[in-house]
Each structure stands twice: as C-alpha cells, then as structure tokens.
Amino acid sequence: xxxxEYARAxxxxxAVALCEPGARYLGGGTNLVDLMRLGVETPxxxxxxxxxxxxxxxxxxxxGGARIGAAVRNSDLAAHPVIRRRYPMLARAVLSGGxxxxxxxxxxxxxxxxxxxxxxxxxVSKPCNKRHPGDGCPAIEGDHRNLAIIGHSDACVATHPxxxxxxxxxxxxxxxxxxxxxxxxxxxxxxxxxxxxxxxxDTVLEPGELITAIExxxxxxxxxxxRKVRERASFAFALVSVAALLGVDSAxxxxxxxxxxxxxxxxPWRAARAEGALLxxxxxxxxxxxxxxxxLALARPLPRxxxxxxxxxxxxxATLTELAP
Amino acid sequence: MAEITLRVNGVERSLxxxxxxxxLDLLRxxxxxxxxxxxxxxxxxxxxxxxxxxxxxxxxxxxxxxCDGLEITTVEGLADGEELHPLxxxxxxxxxxxxxxxxxxxxxxxxxxxxxxxxxxxxxxxxEDPALTAEEIRERMSxxxxxxxxxxxxxxxxxxxxxxxxxxxxxx
Ligand SMILES: Cc1cc2nc3c(=O)[nH]c(=O)nc-3n(C[C@H](O)[C@H](O)[C@H](O)COP(=O)(O)OP(=O)(O)OC[C@H]3O[C@@H](n4cnc5c(N)ncnc54)[C@H](O)[C@@H]3O)c2cc1C
Ligand code: SF4
Ligand code: FES
Ligand code: FES
Numbered sequence: 423x424x425x426x427e428y429a430r431a432x433x434x435x436x437a438v439a440l441c442e443p444g445a446r447y448l449g450g451g452t453n454l455v456d457l458m459r460l461g462v463e464t465p466x467x468x469x470x471x472x473x474x475x476x477x478x479x480x481x482x483x484x485x486g487g488a489r490i491g492a493a494v495r496n497s498d499l500a501a502h503p504v505i506r507r508r509y510p511m512l513a514r515a516v517l518s519g520g521x522x523x524x525x526x527x528x529x530x531x532x533x534x535x536x537x538x539x540x541x542x543x544x545x546v547s548k549p550c551n552k553r554h555p556g557d558g559c560p561a562i563e564g565d566h567r568n569l570a571i572i573g574h575s576d577a578c579v580a581t582h583p584x585x586x587x588x589x590x591x592x593x594x595x596x597x598x599x600x601x602x603x604x605x606x607x608x609x610x611x612x613x614x615x616x617x618x619x620x621x622x623x624d625t626v627l628e629p630g631e632l633i634t635a636i637e638x639x640x641x642x643x644x645x646x647x648x649r650k651v652r653e654r655a656s657f658a659f660a661l662v663s664v665a666a667l668l669g670v671d672s673a674x675x676x677x678x679x680x681x682x683x684x685x686x687x688x689x690p691w692r693a694a695r696a697e698g699a700l701l702x703x704x705x706x707x708x709x710x711x712x713x714x715x716x717x718l719a720l721a722r723p724l725p726r727x728x729x730x731x732x733x734x735x736x737x738x739x740a741t742l743t744e745l746a747p
Numbered sequence: 748m749a750e751i752t753l754r755v756n757g758v759e760r761s762l763x764x765x766x767x768x769x770x771l772d773l774l775r776x777x778x779x780x781x782x783x784x785x786x787x788x789x790x791x792x793x794x795x796x797x798x799x800x801x802x803x804x805x806x807x808x809x810x811x812x813x814c815d816g817l818e819i820t821t822v823e824g825l826a827d828g829e830e831l832h833p834l835x836x837x838x839x840x841x842x843x844x845x846x847x848x849x850x851x852x853x854x855x856x857x858x859x860x861x862x863x864x865x866x867x868x869x870x871x872x873x874x875e876d877p878a879l880t881a882e883e884i885r886e887r888m889s890x891x892x893x894x895x896x897x898x899x900x901x902x903x904x905x906x907x908x909x910x911x912x913x914x915x916x917x918x919x
Contacts, residue, residue, distance in 0.1 A: 428749055428766045428812045452808050455769070456789050468766075470813055497802075501865030506873040517868040521890020522860055524790055526802045527809065656868065656889035 423458050427467040431474060434600050434634055440469045441630045447471045449532030450495070452524050457537060461546045462553065472529055476634050479505065487640045492531030492598075492633040496586065497522070499530060508641055511665045514648040515589035521657050531633035534587055534597070534613065537624065538580035538688075539659055541565055551577045552621045559621075562724065568661060571723045571730045573687040578621030579724060581685055582614055583659050589648055591690035592665040592682035595638050601631035611682075614689035624688075642678040644669025645745045650684070651737060660685040662733045668745040670705045676746075677701070681713075686721075686734055693717040696738065705746045707739060714738040751815040755780070756824030762811075770814050771795045771806035774821060782822035782851045786892070793891030796852035796859075797821050803859025805890075822851035825858060833908045834858055841904035845895035856891045857905045861912060863887070879909035 431437035441447060445467035448454060457463040476491035481504035488504060499505060500516040520528065542548040542560050549557035561569055561579050569579045587610070595610040614625050627633075646667035652658040662685045669678030679700045681693040696717035703709045714735040721731045752761040755778060762777060771788075774780045774797070786794030788807045795806040798820040825832040834857050837843070844850045861879075869886045870877045877883055884905050885898075893901065 423767045426766055428810070430813075430815075448810070448813065450808075451810055451813065452790055452805070455808050455810060459788065468810075472813065497863065501863070503874075506866065510873050513866070513873055514868065517866065520790075521793065522863065522887055523793060523796055523803050523805045523856065523890045524808075526799075526859070527804050656886055 423461075424464045424466075426458075426465050428470065429467060430470040434474060434476070434632055437469050437471050437474065437632055438600055438602060438630060440467070441632070442467065443629065445469055447531075447632060449493070449529035450527035451532075452520070452528050453532060453536040457544070460544055462537075462544060471531070471632065476531075481508070482640070485640055488638045490530055490636045490638070492529060492635055494530050496520070496525040496528040496530065496533060499586075500525065509589070509593060509638060509646070511646040511648045511667060512586070512589040512593065512638075515585040515650075515663075515665060518648060518650045518660075518663075519585040530586070530636060533584055534590070534633065534636075535625065535627075536584055539583045540569060540580040543580060552580060552617075555620070555622050565726075566724045567726050568659075568685070569724065569727060570688060571686050571721045571727055571734070572683075572691055573616045573689065573720075574722070575617045575619065575621070577619055578617035578688065580617065580621070580688055582624070582687070582689055584690065585648070585650060585660060585663060585684060587614070587690040588663055588682045588684035589665040590636065590638075591692050592646075592667060592680040593638055593641065594680075595636050597633055598635040598637060599627065599631045599633055601628055603628070607637075611689060611692040617688045621688075642667060642669055642680065644678045646680075647741060647745060649737060649741045649744075651733060662686060662730055662737055664734075664737050664741050666738070666741045666745060668705070668742055670746045674704050674706075676703055676705050676709070681717075681738065681742075683717075683734060683738075686730060693738070695720070700742075705742075707743055710739045710742040711735070713742075749812045749815075751812055753814050753816065754818045756820060764811055766810065766812050768811045769807055770797070770799075770809040770811050770819070773811040773814075774806060774819070780821050780823050783855075784848055784851060786848070786852075791892075792849070792852075793856055794849050794852040796856040796891065798855055798859050801859070801862065803856050820855070820858075822854050825854060832858065833911065834904065837904040837907045838901075841900045841907065843897055843900040843904040845897050849891060849893045849895075849897075853888070853891050853893070853901055856888060857908070860884075860887045860905075861909060878913065879906070881906055884909065
C-alpha cells in the first residue's frame, strides 16, 4: 500500500477543504481500504468522514419522507423502525448486502460510491479502461459472466455492485452534496453515469464533492420489496436484483409502480419502460411479462452473460407477482 | 506516522503507527494479540472479526488510525477471568470447531450478533424483531466462513446461547 496522510474532519466544510487533489474521503473503508491494499486506489491523503455529524436518520411524521445522514452505518439504516415500515425495499436491499460485519462498518455515502467488482478492475496486473483510460477492456473478450447487459459501451462493461443504490434509484432519492463549489442536490437515478467513452467516472460528482445526506420522498402507496439472485444464499454480490413497488387500486389497475434493476448496468438501472408499460394496466402475470419484455428489449448481452436477460425477466415477473398476484 | 490511543480489552494503549497499519495488524503484530486471525485480508472470511465499540467488524478492513479513541474487544477479552464467555462454553460443549482457525472470529461475530436489533435478510415480517432460529443464525453469521465446514455445530452453539438469552429476557 502506498503511504498516505490521515486527517479527520470535524465538519463538512473542513472535510471539503482537506480533500485536495489526490485525496479521498474515508467512510467505513470497506471498499476503499481493500482497493488500496490491491493497489487500485493510491490516495496521498485520506480524509476520514465517518465521524462527521451526518449520523442521524430523521423521519417526517407518518405519510412523509425521511432524511438519512451520509455517515449512517448500513446496519443502523436497515434496523431503523421507520425505514423498515415505510421503505421495506430499502431495508431489504441493505440487509441483502455484505455481512453483518461489513454492514456495521459501511456508511451510506460509501455504499453509494463503492467501485465495481469487475475482476480486471481489481487486478492491477491487467489493463482496464476504468483504471487507465485507453488501456483497453479485457472483460469484453474475457470473463464478463457477471457484467453488464444494458447501457454498456465499447470502453467498459462493468456493473455497479450496490444493492442499496438500486432501492434508492427506485425510490427517487435525492443525494445532498457539498463541495468546493457549494451545495447541490443530485437526483437518483442520475448520480451514477453510464460508462460511454469515460468509464473512469462512475458518477456525476466532481472531485472533492462530499455526500452529506440522502433524502427520500414519501413512498407512494403500495407494497414494495427487494429480491436478489446470487451464486450462494448469502454474502455474495447480485447476479441480478430487483427493487419494486406496486400500488394496485380496488379494480386491479396499477396506479403506482417503481422498478429498478441491479447487476445489469454501470448504474442502478431504473426500469422506466417497464413502469410505463404497467401504469394504468390491469395487474397480473401477463402484464408483468409484457413490462419486463419492454424493458429488456434494450438489453445487449455479451457472449457469456445472456443468461442475465432471462434471469432479469423471470425475476421481474416473480417479484411483481409476489407483490400483486 | 500517527499517534493513536485506544482501549483494547479494557486496557488503554497508546501507539505511534504507520497510517497503513490495519486494526488487525495492530492487534497481532504490535500488541501480540494473535487470537484474531488473518484469513483473507479482504473482508471476505470473518476470521479477523472483533468488536469495535461493541459492534462486530472486520479488523482487516479497519485502519488502526481510524480507530483512535475507540474501544476494541478481541477474543482474548471475551472471557471473564477464568470463566468462559457463554459462547465459548457452548462452542466447547457443541464441538463447534475442528482446526479452530475461524473460531475467534466466529465467537466475536456471534457476541456482536446477539446484540444486534432488527430483522435480517431472511426475516419475513420486517417490522418484527424475530426469534433467533437456526435459519436466522445462519444468515446473520454468513460473514464468517469455516473451511472445516463445522457450520452445523457452530449454529447449534450459537442457538443454545441465543435461546438461553431469550429465556432470561422472557423470565424478567
Ligand atoms: C466481502 C464484501 C462483500 C460485500 N458484499 C456486498 C453486497 O453484496 N452488496 C453491496 O451492495 N455491497 C457489498 N459490499 C460492499 C459494501 O457495501 C461497500 O464496501 C460499502 O458500502 C462501502 O461503504 P464504506 O463506508 O465502507 O465506504 P469506503 O470504503 O470508506 O468508501 C467507498 C468510496 O466512497 C467514497 N466516500 C465515502 N464516503 C463518502 C462521502 N460521504 N462522500 C463522498 N465520497 C465518499 C470513498 O472516497 C471511496 O471512494 C461488500 C463488501 C465486502 C468487503
Ligand atoms: S469492464 Fe470496465 S472495469 Fe472491467 S476491465 Fe473493462 S474497463 Fe475495466
Ligand atoms: S481476514 Fe478479515 S475478513 Fe478475512
Ligand atoms: S474450524 Fe477450521 S476453519 Fe472453522
């Protein structure tokens, strides 16, 4: 690991001032420390933001939204009574990520900005456009079984690994940020970006911008859930996952619908076409299959990950059927 | 280099350290507490699990400097003098290990897990705090791998202590 300076900020402004070029914010360190040990990240300074006063979850009275501090630990988010009651898909998404130990350490801000699990990205002996633009992408010809089927480019086919981010993208979360240029709010989806010709940039954040909080609007009426398919029953990243909310009226018509997919793209993928195909339609497996097909018409699988298209389709149908048979 | 002070198993320790040292290497190499094990150094096996301010964490992913001022409990600090922690006693009684390499991490993880509120990924009703069934224990302990495959007896040992605690709470 390369030598680095360590600094602990007392407030957000101080953190931003300390985060000079070459520096990185440190949350729980569960991704960053690992990548530093692998030589993928080589910051000259770490600015520890895990003890900043962004450690609270504030919930508006019943029927309202919630604001989650960026330093809230993943386990505290999932255990919070209001999150469990009001945003079950978010609690379930967080609980399905990592282990009890990882969730105790991981912060909400760090979870959103964790890097891809593409095996070449994590191996500095291999070329990778995300680490070094222009070096090439060995995953396209090589091991891409678990990489993207939608929205990828010739430069990069990586996926975003976060479960929590999938639920946040479905819930229209708003990410509060402070930086050298002041404060701003970035909507989700919209925080993460597709790789295009610049795979080195995972998000629209500028260097030095610090996430301070996530704001959730009041959830639309309906039931919601998060389902994740992986290679073993626990403690593994998603092959494909879905966060879904469905609100069906007394006549059986879909009035509210939010769907996002994980494990399929460089971003938590909001399935807007599927939502559009369902709103106003009579709920039921046929409508769900048509909605899944509308979304997955966008899929461009690679030679060895076409299984994900079928998996995503079946998972969408099964999940929506669970919510409203 | 950085100056840090932390409490390890109730004893205050002040050290001058390279910022790159992990909490795990601090414990093992600098303090000689070799109970916590290094299985993977990537957060994937749980052999390094310790309690940081009472919460279980992977010591291999924690930077020692970031633990300045915090309270660390390792497997060496679980017993009360000569009296084994109930989890340690249950592991012995249930034969919950073979080579023992994962055991310190399993013990610290279980000790932290028993204090963690709320549901897990396998809980049906999220608004409840479920009873710790074998299924719940397996899910909650999934961050601790055992190469010897002693899982059946590990789950039995943890279940025994969880059930004792539940009876104590119910009897109060
Ligand atoms: C073994 C293992 C298994 C895992 N399995 C899963 C899984 O199944 N699903 C899943 O979703 N995740 C999984 N994870 C990933 C885990 O969720 C992330 O590592 C964690 O959420 C990152 O949070 P952190 O606070 O530790 O971030 P850090 O590692 O501290 O930081 C991550 C990145 O975010 C930046 N950062 C941190 N905080 C801020 C902030 N406030 N503002 C701006 N930038 C910031 C850092 O500079 C860094 O670039 C796993 C991790 C491990 C080690
Ligand atoms: S898919 Fe992206 S991250 Fe993986 S090797 Fe290609 S460029 Fe690198
Ligand atoms: S050594 Fe820390 S999790 Fe494996
Ligand atoms: S007892 Fe050998 S690794 Fe678990």
